[in-house]
Amino acid sequence: MLSTTMAKPPPGMTHWSTRTLANQLGLSQATVQRIWKEHRLQPHRSRSFKFSQDPELVEKVTDVVGLYLEPPRNAIVLSVDEKSQIQALDRTQPLLPMRPGQPERRTRDYKRHGTTTLFAALKIATGEVTGRCSARHGVADFLDFLRLVHRTYPRRQLHLIVDNYHTHKNIAVQQWLAEHPRFHLHFTPTCASWLNQVEGWFSLLSRRAIRRGIFRSVSQLVESIQAFITAWNDNRHPFVWVKTPDEILAKARVKIPPRSIHAAPVKVT
Numbered sequence: 001m002l003s004t005t006m007a008k009p010p011p012g013m014t015h016w017s018t019r020t021l022a023n024q025l026g027l028s029q030a031t032v033q034r035i036w037k038e039h040r041l042q043p044h045r046s047r048s049f050k051f052s053q054d055p056e057l058v059e060k061v062t063d064v065v066g067l068y069l070e071p072p073r074n075a076i077v078l079s080v081d082e083k084s085q086i087q088a089l090d091r092t093q094p095l096l097p098m099r100p101g102q103p104e105r106r107t108r109d110y111k112r113h114g115t116t117t118l119f120a121a122l123k124i125a126t127g128e129v130t131g132r133c134s135a136r137h138g139v140a141d142f143l144d145f146l147r148l149v150h151r152t153y154p155r156r157q158l159h160l161i162v163d164n165y166h167t168h169k170n171i172a173v174q175q176w177l178a179e180h181p182r183f184h185l186h187f188t189p190t191c192a193s194w195l196n197q198v199e200g201w202f203s204l205l206s207r208r209a210i211r212r213g214i215f216r217s218v219s220q221l222v223e224s225i226q227a228f229i230t231a232w233n234d235n236r237h238p239f240v241w242v243k244t245p246d247e248i249l250a251k252a253r254v255k256i257p258p259r260s261i262h263a264a265p266v267k268v269t
Contacts, residue, residue, distance in 0.1 A: 001021070001025055001027070001032070001035055002035070002039060002041070004016075004021065004024065004025065005021060005036070005041055005043060006041075010024070015043040015044065015046075016043045017043070017044070018032045018033050018036070050191050051191075052189045052190055052191045052192045053190065053191070054189040054190040054191070054192070056189070057189045057192075057249070058245075058249060060186075060187060060188060060189045060192075061189060061192075061195065061245050061248055061249055062245040063186055064161055064186055064188055064195050064196075065195075065241065065243070065244065065245045065248065066245070067124070067159055067161060067186060068124060068197070068241035069241060069244070071124060071125065071159075072157065072159065074156070074157065075156060075157035075158070075159055076123065076125070076153050076156050076157070076158050076159070077123075077124040077125065077159045077161070078121040078122065078123055078124065078130075078149065078153075078158060078159070078160050078161070079121070079122040079124060079161045079196050079197040079198040079201075080119075080120070080121045080122075080145075080149075080160045080161060080162050080196075080198065081119075081120065081162065081163060081193070081196055081198045081199065081202070082117055082118065082119045082120070082137050082141075082142070082145075082165075083117065083118045083120070083202050083205070084115075084117040084137045085115045085117070086115055086116050086117065086118060086210060086221065086225070087112060087114075087115050087221075088112070088113040088114050088115065088116070088215035088216070088217060088218045088220065088221040089110045089111070089112060089113070089213075089214075089215060090110060090111045090113060090214055090215060090216045091106050091107045091109075091110050091111075091214060092107050092109050092110065092111060093106075093107045095214060104212070106212075113215060113216060113217050113218060113221075114217070114218040115218070116133045116134070116135065116218050116221055116222055116225075117133065117134050117135070117136060117137040117141070118131055118132070118133050118202075118205075118225055119131065119132050119133075119134060119137075119141065119142065119145035120198055120201065120202070120229075121145075121149050121152075121160070121198070122197055122198040122201050122239075123238075124197060124238060124239075125238060126236060126237075126238055127232075127236040127237045127238040127239065128233055128236050129198075129201060129229050129232055129233060129236070130148065130149060130152050131225070131226070131229045132144070132145055132148055133222045133225060133226070137167070138167065139167050139170045139172050139173060142167045142168065142170075142173060143172065143173060143176055146173075146176065146180075146183070150180060150182075150183075155182075156182070157182055157184070158182050158183050158184065159184045159186060160183060160184065160185050160186065161186050161187075161188065161195075161196055161197070162185055162186070162187060162188070162196070163187070163188050163193040163196060164187055164188070164190050168185065168187070195248075197239050197241070200239055201232075201239075204232075205225070205228055208228065209224055209225065209227075209228040210224070210225070
């Protein structure tokens with residue numbers, strides 16, 4: 001049964017279910033469930049992965065994680081990114097609030113009232129967030145945000161961790177950085193924006209202030225985001241990074257999996 005579970009399922013299906021496998025082998029559904037549980041087989045589940053192909057993977061991981069674990073003395077490390085296309089969504093019917101034995105309920109359909117982009121800088125040492133919403137997320141908007149960071153943290157050396165979005169490498173941005181030598185950009189590897197700590201804060205923002213929100217205008221959405229930033233900064237805390245570069249690279253290096261049993265053999269001519 002185990003070999004059948006891991007073999008190709010019937011035509012038109014991507015994986016076995018307990019019922020289809022039980023019918024195929026003439027077993028009971030409970031027997032299939034028991035054996036799958038004993039051998040920790042879960043055909044219904046699937047996980048995605050992505051190995052970074054960045055040729056400077058080692059150097060970038062070492063650089064960024066080094067800023068987390070051993071930040072430069074007398075300098076400020078900021079995790080910087082933009083969260084684009086945040087939608088101001090309103091529901092077509094009034095929200096039904098939570099009550100004992102029943103969760104909060106909302107309609108599946110919604111009305112769109114526009115979008116905004118949030119530029120944010122997370123101070124690694126304290127967790128403080130500097131944020132600004134913008135209608136777009138182009139070069140001019142990123143430069144405006146850099147000027148805000150410049151005013152927020154005067155005189156100190158600033159190390160900014162950013163991803164590889166083309167705006168961050170634009171010639172106008174490079175010229176501005178050349179005129180402001182306090183700023184030092186550190187890039188995460190390609191396909192590895194999870195290495196940027198502000199992504200974790202964006203996740204908190206989405207879950208706590210946006211995903212279940214009701215916004216009848218973009219301005220209402222922006223007010224909600226700013227309110228979350230203010231409340232966060234009043235009770236801020238840093239994110240503690242615990243993985244060393246070696247521990248990350250041990251899992252991030254490309255591993256060649258064995259040939260899938262679902263794949264057809266390649267004919268060499």
